[in-house]
Amino acid sequence: MFSRALSAVHGRMGAWFSAARWFGRAGAAETVRRRGSDARKPLAEYDAGLLWPALLLLTFGTVMVYSSSIAMAEASRFTGGRANYFLVRHLIFVAISLVAGMCVFQVPMRIWQRAAPWLCIAGVAALVAVLLPFLGREVNGARRWIGLGFFNLQPSEFVKLAAVLYAADYTVRKQALMHSFKRGLLPMLGVMLLVGWLLLREPDFGAFVVIISVAMAILFLGGMNGKWFAGLIVMMAAGFALLVLTSPYRMQRIFGFMDPWSDPFGRGYQLSHALIAFGRGEYLGVGLGASVEKLMYLPEAHTDFLLAVIAEELGLAGVTLVVVLFAWLVLRAFAAGRQAVNLERPFSALTAQGIAVWIGAQSFINMGVNMGVLPTKGLTLPLMSFGGSGILANCVAVALLLRIDWENRQMMRGQQV
Numbered sequence: 001m002f003s004r005a006l007s008a009v010h011g012r013m014g015a016w017f018s019a020a021r022w023f024g025r026a027g028a029a030e031t032v033r034r035r036g037s038d039a040r041k042p043l044a045e046y047d048a049g050l051l052w053p054a055l056l057l058l059t060f061g062t063v064m065v066y067s068s069s070i071a072m073a074e075a076s077r078f079t080g081g082r083a084n085y086f087l088v089r090h091l092i093f094v095a096i097s098l099v100a101g102m103c104v105f106q107v108p109m110r111i112w113q114r115a116a117p118w119l120c121i122a123g124v125a126a127l128v129a130v131l132l133p134f135l136g137r138e139v140n141g142a143r144r145w146i147g148l149g150f151f152n153l154q155p156s157e158f159v160k161l162a163a164v165l166y167a168a169d170y171t172v173r174k175q176a177l178m179h180s181f182k183r184g185l186l187p188m189l190g191v192m193l194l195v196g197w198l199l200l201r202e203p204d205f206g207a208f209v210v211i212i213s214v215a216m217a218i219l220f221l222g223g224m225n226g227k228w229f230a231g232l233i234v235m236m237a238a239g240f241a242l243l244v245l246t247s248p249y250r251m252q253r254i255f256g257f258m259d260p261w262s263d264p265f266g267r268g269y270q271l272s273h274a275l276i277a278f279g280r281g282e283y284l285g286v287g288l289g290a291s292v293e294k295l296m297y298l299p300e301a302h303t304d305f306l307l308a309v310i311a312e313e314l315g316l317a318g319v320t321l322v323v324v325l326f327a328w329l330v331l332r333a334f335a336a337g338r339q340a341v342n343l344e345r346p347f348s349a350l351t352a353q354g355i356a357v358w359i360g361a362q363s364f365i366n367m368g369v370n371m372g373v374l375p376t377k378g379l380t381l382p383l384m385s386f387g388g389s390g391i392l393a394n395c396v397a398v399a400l401l402l403r404i405d406w407e408n409r410q411m412m413r414g415q416q417v
Contacts, residue, residue: 043412047405050332053325054383054398058094058391060322061306061384065090067288068309069302069386071295086302086386093151093388100392101399108417109407112400113347116162116169120191123162126155127198142378144202154389156199156207160214160358161393163195167215168350171222175346179225188219189232200243205250206377210362212236217357218350257375273298274305274370277312285315302386304378307370322384323367330360333401339408348404355397359383 069086072079079085129146130136136143137152145152170188177184192215199208216236220229244250252267260268260275277293280286291312294301301309310318337352359382366381368374380387383394407417 043409045406045409046402047332047336049328050336050398050401050405053329053332054395057322057325057329057383058395060325061381062087062090062094063288064306064310064313064384065302065386067313068291068294068306070289072301075296089151089388090386090391093391094395096388097392097395101395104396104399105403105406107403109345109348109351109400109404112165112351113169113172116165119162120166123155123159124195124198127159127195127202130155131198131201142202142204144204151388154387156202156204156211157387157389157393159195159199160207160211161397163192163211163215164218164351164354164358164397166191167218168222168347168354171218171224171350172346175223178219178223181225181228185219185224185228185232188215204378205243206365206379209240209365209377210358210379213361214354214358218354221353222346222350253375257372260372270299270305270376271369271372274308275372277305277308278371281311281313281315281318283316285311285313285318288313303380304366304385305370306381306385307367311370322381326359326363326382329398330356333359336401336405336408340404343408343411345404345407345411348407352401352404355401358397359394 066084066087070083073085074081074083076085126146130143135146137145137147139145144156145154147153167188171178174184174188192212195211196208199205199211216229216232244254256263256267256271260271262268264272273293277291277298280292286292291301291309293312294309298305298308307319307322310322314321333352333356337349337356340346340349340352362379362382365374365377366379366385369376369379380390383391383398410417
């Protein structure tokens with residue numbers, strides 16, 4: 001059963017893995033196996049090409065969160081006028097997330113596989129809880145958070161991780177049935193529809209898009225029937241169109257996206273100011289801390305539209321650096337999955353690929369929204385934007401990638417994991 005799963009993954013990931021493999025040649029376990037001259041070199045304990053981009057994004061994000069939030073923190077009575085209010089909270093979130101990541105790294109992947117169904121159930125329960133009036137907290141018309149005193153927990157961020165683990169475990173368990181709609185695809189489709197319905201009740205359309213994309217990608221990479229996959233793509237496109245057409249709020253966002261300057265003080269306000277920030281930044285930016293748009297003009301400057309502030313203050317150079325770091329991180333995640341495939345570890349392979357799709361898709365959507373390429377969505381920039389739940393979920397995901405890579409390297413040494 002696993003041999004067929006691995007063959008399917010090999011076939012579906014040829015193009016993506018060829019690029020990831022090029023980036024991951026130095027120190028890669030597969031290269032050490034094939035090339036006798038490299039066998040004499042000691043194999044590193046971890047993949048520096050995976051760890052350092054994540055740490056650089058966290059560090060860079062902390063600097064830009066501080067820069068983009070100073071004006072709002074000073075002007076808000078809620079913060080007591082403290083300029084470093086968001087910085088202090090963000091640093092606390094980062095510290096907690098790093099500790100959580102180190103703890104997650106200690107847990108073997110076989111335990112994560114056994115826990116995957118239970119994590120999915122816990123995620124669904126959390127999405128139900130956030131809709132309850134006495135638990136969920138409503139902000140700007142959306143009920144996405146559970147108040148925990150010090151910070152607000154956003155369950156949808158952790159459901160993304162649970163969806164990756166559950167989809168990977170489901171695909172491995174149901175590999176022999178992946179060509180059957182009734183026994184292979186339908187149960188997973190039911191779970192995703194339930195999760196999607198709960199997310200749309202909040203509403204959190206952005207998280208819905210990311211989770212469905214991740215689940216579909218994992219099923220595809222795991223060997224799902226091509227005809228069923230194409231049919232699901234068509235059905236999803238029709239469903240998304242129906243959701244937009246039946247929602248005046250989403251229709252306004254589409255109109256604002258198509259022509260933000262037709263109503264720059266209404267539906268096109270966010271996008272028009274984001275585009276102004278990009279235009280002011282030009283090649284090298286106006287200087288760190290010198291943004292004008294963050295001075296109460298650009299909404300959500302330290303969360304959803306952090307990239308616009310980066311573009312204004314650091315210009316094309318700063319945006320390019322962010323894009324390169326995310327691309328490198330995603331490619332290294334795919335490379336870790338490639339190594340797991342070669343070592344006949346299908347769950348680890350699909351988990352690594354799912355996390356790569358998650359980080360890649362969410363960062364792509366956020367960047368597209370900031371640049372006016374995609375309609376406005378409530379999605380933060382992974383590892384960078386302000387938000388405790390997002391930072392925590394992202395750091396746990398990176399820790400899982402490092403664990404997968406570490407287990408790959410231990411197996412290459414002939415050790416059991």
